[in-house]
Amino acid sequence: MATLFISDLHLDAERPRITELFGQFIRAEARHADALYILGDLFEAWVGDDDPSETGAFVASELHALHASGVPVYFIRGNRDFLVGEDFARRAGMRILPDPSVVMLYGEPTLIMHGDTLCTDDVAYQQFRAQTRDPKWQAQFLAQPLPARIAFAQQARAASRAHQSGLKQQGTMETITDVSPQTVDSTFGRYGIERIVHGHTHRPAVHELMVEGRPCERIVLGDWYDHGSVLRVTRKGFELCGLSMP
Numbered sequence: 001m002a003t004l005f006i007s008d009l010h011l012d013a014e015r016p017r018i019t020e021l022f023g024q025f026i027r028a029e030a031r032h033a034d035a036l037y038i039l040g041d042l043f044e045a046w047v048g049d050d051d052p053s054e055t056g057a058f059v060a061s062e063l064h065a066l067h068a069s070g071v072p073v074y075f076i077r078g079n080r081d082f083l084v085g086e087d088f089a090r091r092a093g094m095r096i097l098p099d100p101s102v103v104m105l106y107g108e109p110t111l112i113m114h115g116d117t118l119c120t121d122d123v124a125y126q127q128f129r130a131q132t133r134d135p136k137w138q139a140q141f142l143a144q145p146l147p148a149r150i151a152f153a154q155q156a157r158a159a160s161r162a163h164q165s166g167l168k169q170q171g172t173m174e175t176i177t178d179v180s181p182q183t184v185d186s187t188f189g190r191y192g193i194e195r196i197v198h199g200h201t202h203r204p205a206v207h208e209l210m211v212e213g214r215p216c217e218r219i220v221l222g223d224w225y226d227h228g229s230v231l232r233v234t235r236k237g238f239e240l241c242g243l244s245m246p
Helices: 014-027 054-068 086-092 124-131 133-141 145-169 181-191
Strands: 003-006 034-038 074-076 101-106 108-113 196-199 204-210 214-220 228-234 237-243
Touching: 014 054, 034 054, 054 074, 054 086, 074 124, 108 145, 124 133, 133 145, 181 196, 181 204
Parallel strands: 003 034, 034 074, 108 196, 196 214
Antiparallel strands: 003 228, 101 108, 204 214, 228 237
């Protein structure tokens, strides 16, 4: 038995093979897990729980069936699906956790998070994040008609691509969009834990580091663009590995 972590699936109607892989993962390996944690960006975009997309309905059905089988499902919002609300959570049978949250994994406290708050060198993104996480902004956005919200999401995705393109041209893409070492160290110190698990950066790896004289580890989940990625945690340890496309 293992506790499973996934993130950055970016499920979208334009990428049906990844959605199929997600369904296979939920119906097979996840059915035998102690719990499943989804650390954000489950969807490429989410403009509200009234979104009638087939992808959203499929995901809700698969996760609800997993929950009904006895496997707890937990979710932390990402930068693409920060508007996932309690209505969708009920349909999916999952519990939304604060970002970040401390969970006990077989006796070891672990800080789990989407990971975007660690990327403090990307000032433009952090400003956008602060705006879109404001409850007043979200209430005003969700009050708009669905077509207007979809158009905004498309514009935001285009702006994100332009921002990343500009960073690449400046030669700062790798550093600006990755975590800030100082922010990572301060996060370890603030929570007094020795393990962080997060996604967002699309740079799967296990980082061993020393913080205030303590050995710590930061586990970065992979994205699901070219293949799947899962972190399996057991009482004996953990493994970070890929999943083959169907």
